[in-house]
Amino acid sequence: MIRDVMVWLDGSVSDDIRLAAVAEIARRFESQVTGLFLNPLPLPAPVDGDVAGVLTTAELMECAREAGDRTEELLARRLKQLERPVEIRRFDVLPGDVVEKAAREARSADTFVALRPDGAKDLERLVEGVLFGSGRHIYLVPGSEQPTISFDRILIAWNGSREAARALAESLPFLQQASEVTVVVVTDHPIAEEEATTGADAINHLKHHGIDAALHHIESDNREIGERLIAEAERRKCNLIVLGGYSHSRLRERLLGGVTYDLLHEAPVPLLMAH
Secondary structure, eight states, X not given: OOOEEEEEOOSSTTHHHHHHHHHHHHHHHTOEXXXXXXXXOOOOOOOSSOHHHHHHHHHHHHHXXXXXXXXXXXXXXXXXXXXXXXXXXXXXXXXXXXXXXXXXXHTTSSEEEXXXXXXXXXXXXXXXXXXXXXXXXXXXXXXXXOOOOOOSEEEEEOOSOHHHHHHHXXXXXXXXXXXXXXXXXXXXSOOOGGGTTTTHHHHHHHHHTTOOEEEEEEEOTTSOXXXXXXHHHHHTTOSEEEEEOOBOTTOTTOXXXXXXXXXXXXXXXXXXXXX
């Protein structure tokens, strides 16, 4: 069950979108909610005998902490409006420590809620850090507008990999609330006979958990797999996509592999991802 929901909060207007998702998840699962607020501190100036520079850095640090106090008070008030057991975890951290701290804190939650990356480098690093470093799943909400949060129709992207299996296991509490679950297997060529049963094992596993799911194979039709998954989710009017998060260490400039990257940046509905 989803008993502990953690949500990334920063005091911006985007908190409205994240908290709307959290409110529905917490209501459905009667969850405790933890707001994670990582208050950024300025980088210290190099110590080279410049006393004035050191004093300026100290003043900037104090201003950052005071600003953090005000934001923390605001966030505490907003969390109380959820009418659930809540707490706020506030840490004053240097910019380089944000990702590691977020991943470490997410390990003590059942689900971590954040916005889907929209091209902002820092946010993308945060998502990557939690996805690959927490051992938990991450629930990503589109940031363009407040989406309708529902788990009625769920699409599972399946390829039989370890990452897909991890995402499937992490999504079970959500799947058990769905009225329609579809396991989708995408191939980039006509389906061979030995591939026709790909996904049947996932269907049987879900059946053992009391979840009635349908299996659907589709060809990529010369389109990217991520694009086909998004089109299929839209066709079926799905409100959640479940998939594994894949990393390609050789691509230093893009830690997230093709399908993962495409869905992270283009999916019109929330994503549940695990690695």
